[in-house]
Amino acid sequence: MATASSPAVLADATRDETSLSRFLHGLPGVDQVGVEARAASLGTRSIKKAAKLWAIDTAISMVDLTTLEGADTRGKVRSLAAKARRPDPDRPDTPPVAAVCVYPDMAATAVEALQGTGIGVASVATAFPSGRSSREVKLTDVRLAVEAGAAEVDMVIDRGAFLEGRYGHVFDEIRAVKQACGDAHLKVILETGELATYDNVRRASWLGLLAGGDFIKTSTGKVSPAATLPVTHVMLQAVRDWYDATGELRGVKPAGGIRSTKDALRYLVAVHEVAGEEWLTPELFRFGASSLLGDLVLQRRTQHDGHYSGPDYVAVD
Amino acid sequence: MSDRVSVAKTYKLYIDGKFPRSESGRTYPVTDAEGGFLANASHASRKDVRDAVSAARKAFGGWSGATAYNRGQVLYRVAEVLEGRREQFAAEVAACEGVPTADAMCTVDAAVDRWVWYAGWTDKIASVLGAANPVAGPYFSFTVPEPTGVVGVLAPQSSSLLGLVSVLAPVVATGCTAVVVSSADRPLPAITLSEVLATSDVPGGVVNVLTGRADELGPWLASHADVNAIDPTGASAESRVDIAQQASGTVKRVLTVPGDEPDWTRRPDISRLRRYLEAKTVWHPKGT
Amino acid sequence: MSVWEYAPAPESRDLANLRPNYRPFVDGEFVDGGGDPLTSLNPATEEPLAEVGTASESDVDAAVRAARRAFEQVWGPMPGAERAKYLFRIARLLQERARELAVLETLDNGKPIKESRDSDVPTAAAHFFYHAGWADKLDYAGYGPDPQPLGVAGQIIPWNFPLLMLAWKIAPALATGNTVVLKPAETTPLSALVFAEICQQAGLPAGVVNIVPGAGDVGSLLVRHPGIDKIAFTGSTAVGKEIQHAVAGTPKRLTLELGGKAANVVFDDAPLDQAVEGIVGGIFFNQGHVCCAGSRLLVQESVAEELLGKLRARVSTLRLGDPLDKNTDIGAINSAEQLAKIRELTASGEDEGAERWTSPCELPERGFYFAPTVLSGVEQSMRVAREEIFGPVLSVLTFRTPDEAVTKANNTPYGLSAGLWTEKGSRILWLADRMRAGVVWANTFNRFDPAAPFGGYQESGFGREGGRTGLEAYLHV
Structure with missing residues (x-):
């Protein structure tokens, strides 16, 4: 296991595989019913008027606009980039999204299309979405993305190794990827739908944070369930606890299945009340989504116009 | 050759597994139905009540914490020892209650059977009164009956053995501990029952027996803050009101009992058991 | 802001x-x-x-x-x-x-x-x-x-x-x-x-x-x-x-x-974040006007500091104000009389040496309000550990061992409810047996259902x- 550059307070946790395992299993358990009840209860917050407009604009600015299809083409990526720049062409005051998220071989196209916009390009990597390949292939994947100009890399952890309890292996892989990223930000996808329990989500979150992930991300979007509110609660709690322990701010990205403004607002409420208002920024919170942006734009119009809008008034891609 | 002089028994109280005299030093004569002298009984005082309650409280943890199977075995053992002393009980019941020995023997048999009936309840009552509650949520919720604590029992004045057993056995079957004030004028079977309890694996303090006046001791039991429930059966009508009022000071459970002593030979039901049990509902989430 | x-x-x-x-x-x-x-x-x-x-x-x-x-x-x-x-x-x-x-x-x-x-x-x-x-x-x-x-x-x-x-x-x-x-x-x-x-x-x-x-x-x-x-x-x-x-x-x-003066008992192996939720719900639900409120927090010494930190942070997020607002977590105290009683008892806790921490939320100018309050360093002998406050005031005590937790939890003439927080199943059942209370919530609190008997x-x-x-x-x- 590689030596960690974790903050001193947590240095013991990553000394060796045994320490890491002991640390992760020493984290407080997560009661499923309790966390789900809390998420449901926060989900009833009523966000109106100015608070809603602020939230919609903030949510738009947090979107990692994503296309991860086998059928992706350069054309598709370019039109996504266009929407990322100007989510609502009729309303130029609509903020741009945070990033466009693509496969590594599309990164160059996205970078070119977003030149000078300030919008980042995120590339998935490490044999996304399954992560089932050799470390060599995974690191090559990362280098491909970074060399193509991706400013952010969304890696997947080795869920198989995690479920086998080989935490050191997962940890080392994240560290190696982090190194390969260079200046690029690293988002660590836990694929929570495959981890199955909240206890595992908490352990994987800490593992990702200890290994140096800038963000922890719920899902690839290719596994059901993808992001859920309670899973995101657990992850937000993890970055909050990380902050309390180390003073460092790390980010969270739910991805997959977040389609409506209503959903997005519930996530923002969770960010606000579980992690804290410091996290209400694209630096520390992102939505991995494709169709969400359309609904945010639609609801933004409704808020501004005072009447309901329709899908024909919002660009499809 | 002269007839042998019998060895007369000194009747004492039964507190914490021991047989002390009343701390007051008082006694009162017990007579048979015709007024003939039988014995001097200890005249228990409020301080004896205090000692008995503290013994009962001390014994409560162990008795209520014992397995129901164990309690059942101990109580069945009581019945076995009772059975072995049938003659003695019959003689005392006959003398106290002024009934023919044959009738007294029937009463003793009924008392033994009553005790056996309750002994068998220890490990069944929870499944009869408990429940798995089908709540509307991801929780396992179950309700179990638990003994309420220390019970003050004012035993019936007339039925010196069967009545006593009918009011005492349900208390201890539930896992409660008891402070019993025996029939004042007919206390001998109660004291002999104490000897049975002392020699049949019932831990000291689980049952404490005081001989004396229910109307005098009842209010002290009812006002004692460490008593959880009270059965006023042996108290007079006037005293019952006082007892019930005193009991309100610490929200005791007071049994609703008929004005006159019931026919103790009637088949019992579980209502007395129910009175000494508290329903405890436990919840736990179900999740992974 | x-x-x-x-x-x-x-x-x-x-x-x-x-x-x-x-x-x-x-x-x-x-x-x-x-x-x-x-x-x-x-x-x-x-x-x-x-x-x-x-x-x-x-x-x-x-x-x-x-x-x-x-x-x-x-x-x-x-x-x-x-x-x-x-x-x-x-x-x-x-x-x-x-x-x-x-x-x-x-x-x-x-x-x-x-x-x-x-x-x-x-x-x-x-x-x-x-x-x-x-x-x-x-x-x-x-x-x-x-x-x-x-x-x-x-x-x-x-x-x-x-x-x-x-x-x-x-x-x-x-x-x-x-x-x-x-x-x-x-x-x-x-x-x-x-x-x-x-x-x-x-x-x-x-x-x-x-x-x-x-x-x-x-x-x-x-x-x-x-x-x-x-x-x-x-x-x-x-x-x-x-x-x-x-x-x-x-x-x-x-x-x-x-009434009640329920203990909410938190062990060091508890699911801490959910325990915090249970503690908060246990005492601040309905402004603490709940007979089965978890008004005495008994926390194992080894985890007391961490838990209190999390608890205060969480209580700070509670939104107090207009009860009709759908985002209000803490509404109004029901009457001036009740408010006076809460104030008096809370002050007595401070007088007796408890450390008072109150959520920094603002109180409306009119109406009967009392900010969520946590009294730490409370001892069993203090009034705030013995008397029902019936308000949004939590008394925090500590314990070292399971036996001590049971003794303190049961050290009250009341016996309505109790809360237990530990991930160890056998300990939950051991504790549930020993709580002298009509309702025991383990790893949850304040659950009610018509199918589940309630009483003290x-x-x-x-x-x-x-x-x-x-x-x-x-x-x-």
């Missing part, structure tokens, strides 16, 4: 259909009560909500007579299957008028609308649904064949859950064939009188349910009335004792659901409400 202020999201006050006057409900009709009318205040604003007629002695008498007649002539003889249908109707009507009732309850009581909307009103309806089904199945309730009702029940309920406590009382009484005369609390009579209207809409026969608003004197009339067979009371232990004293020596049956040990009262066990309170068994 937060970067994201939630805009006000008030539920409309108009939904309550508030009327200037409410009147007692006797024998199926609203009547002019002979007592001095009382004014129900909105504790959130201190403004009068409505004038409420109260019952005089003759009104109580008329209500009891109506209930007796209804019991003997209509409700008692009615087959259970028919009684059931009335209860089902009432349950449905409660659901249909849920929004109105929620707003009304919040106005009258001061509790957050999200609680009256998501908890009080739906649970009240659930109680009627649950008990409706029992009405024709009493033979199977475990009390022998054909168990008989007691007759006329006098029921006295508190102000903390006005409609829900009404449901807890009336639903089982009616299901078992009794008729009732119910006195709502002096400060929260409105939802009970709307419930009376629901009884009319359900076509419930006259006299089966009677509602007699008033203060303690009306309660006392019920307690002493010779025409009443049973008294069911929920409220303070002090008043419960008075009632028990008053009915002593009478044939009246009695059940009492009284010792000075928290006797009798249970809910489940098969709860039927006993209204049957001759």
Whole structure:
């Protein structure tokens, strides 16, 4: 296991595989019913008027606009980039999204299309979405993305190794990827739908944070369930606890299945009340989504116009 | 050759597994139905009540914490020892209650059977009164009956053995501990029952027996803050009101009992058991 | 100033259909009560909500007579299957008028609308649904064949859950064939009188349910009335004792659901974040106006500091303010009197050496409010560890071992509820056995269900409400 550059307070946790395992299993358990009840209860917050407009604009600015299809083409990526720049062409005051998220071989196209916009390009990597390949292939994947100009890399952890309890292996892989990223930000996808329990989500979150992930991300979007509110609660709690322990701010990205403004607002409420208002920024919170942006734009119009809008008034891609 | 002089028994109280005299030093004569002298009984005082309650409280943890199977075995053992002393009980019941020995023997048999009936309840009552509650949520919720604590029992004045057993056995079957004030004028079977309890694996303090006046001791039991429930059966009508009022000071459970002593030979039901049990509902989430 | 202020999201006050006057409900009709009318205040604003007629002695008498007649002539003889249908109707009507009732309850009581909307009103309806089904199945309730009702029940309920406590009382009484005369609390009579209207809409026969608003004197009339067979009371232990004293020596049956000083016991292996939620819900739900509130936090020393840090951070996020706002977590204290009591007891805690921490939330200028408060360094000997505060004030104590936790948890004359937090299954069951309390919540808190019996040990009262066990309170068994 590689030596960690974790903050001193947590240095013991990553000394060796045994320490890491002991640390992760020493984290407080997560009661499923309790966390789900809390998420449901926060989900009833009523966000109106100015608070809603602020939230919609903030949510738009947090979107990692994503296309991860086998059928992706350069054309598709370019039109996504266009929407990322100007989510609502009729309303130029609509903020741009945070990033466009693509496969590594599309990164160059996205970078070119977003030149000078300030919008980042995120590339998935490490044999996304399954992560089932050799470390060599995974690191090559990362280098491909970074060399193509991706400013952010969304890696997947080795869920198989995690479920086998080989935490050191997962940890080392994240560290190696982090190194390969260079200046690029690293988002660590836990694929929570495959981890199955909240206890595992908490352990994987800490593992990702200890290994140096800038963000922890719920899902690839290719596994059901993808992001859920309670899973995101657990992850937000993890970055909050990380902050309390180390003073460092790390980010969270739910991805997959977040389609409506209503959903997005519930996530923002969770960010606000579980992690804290410091996290209400694209630096520390992102939505991995494709169709969400359309609904945010639609609801933004409704808020501004005072009447309901329709899908024909919002660009499809 | 002269007839042998019998060895007369000194009747004492039964507190914490021991047989002390009343701390007051008082006694009162017990007579048979015709007024003939039988014995001097200890005249228990409020301080004896205090000692008995503290013994009962001390014994409560162990008795209520014992397995129901164990309690059942101990109580069945009581019945076995009772059975072995049938003659003695019959003689005392006959003398106290002024009934023919044959009738007294029937009463003793009924008392033994009553005790056996309750002994068998220890490990069944929870499944009869408990429940798995089908709540509307991801929780396992179950309700179990638990003994309420220390019970003050004012035993019936007339039925010196069967009545006593009918009011005492349900208390201890539930896992409660008891402070019993025996029939004042007919206390001998109660004291002999104490000897049975002392020699049949019932831990000291689980049952404490005081001989004396229910109307005098009842209010002290009812006002004692460490008593959880009270059965006023042996108290007079006037005293019952006082007892019930005193009991309100610490929200005791007071049994609703008929004005006159019931026919103790009637088949019992579980209502007395129910009175000494508290329903405890436990919840736990179900999740992974 | 937060970067994201939630805009006000008030539920409309108009939904309550508030009327200037409410009147007692006797024998199926609203009547002019002979007592001095009382004014129900909105504790959130201190403004009068409505004038409420109260019952005089003759009104109580008329209500009891109506209930007796209804019991003997209509409700008692009615087959259970028919009684059931009335209860089902009432349950449905409660659901249909849920929004109105929620707003009304919040106005009258001061509790957050999200609680009256998501908890009080739906649970009240659930109680009627649950008990409706029992009405024709009493033979199977475990009390022998054909168990008989007691007759006329006098029921006295508190102000903390006005409609829900009404449901807890009336639903089982009616299901078992009794008729009732119910006195709502002096400060929260409105939802009970709307419930009376629901009884009319359900076509419930006259006299089966009677509602007699008033203060303690009306309660006392019920307690002493010779025409009443049973008294069911929920409220303070002090008043419960008075009632028990008053009915002593009478044939009246009695059940009492009284105060509590519940321990919420947190071990170092607890699911800490959910424990924090349970602690917060346990003491701050309904402003702490809950008899089973987890008002004593017992935390294992090894995790005390970490837990307290998390707890304070979480309590700081609680939103106190307008109870009608859908985002309000902490509403108004129900009355000036209660507020004064909370202030006095909290000050005594400080005087006795507890360390006070209060959430930095702002309090509205008008209305009765008390900011969520945590008193740490509390010892069992302090008043704040022994007396029921009935407000949003948590007393924090520590323990070292499971035995010590049990000893401290049980060191109270009360015995209503207890909370346990540990991920170790065998420890939960060990502790649950030892808690001298009628309800034990393990890794959860404040869960209520009509199917689950609720009630206390010792000075928290006797009798249970809910489940098969709860039927006993209204049957001759």
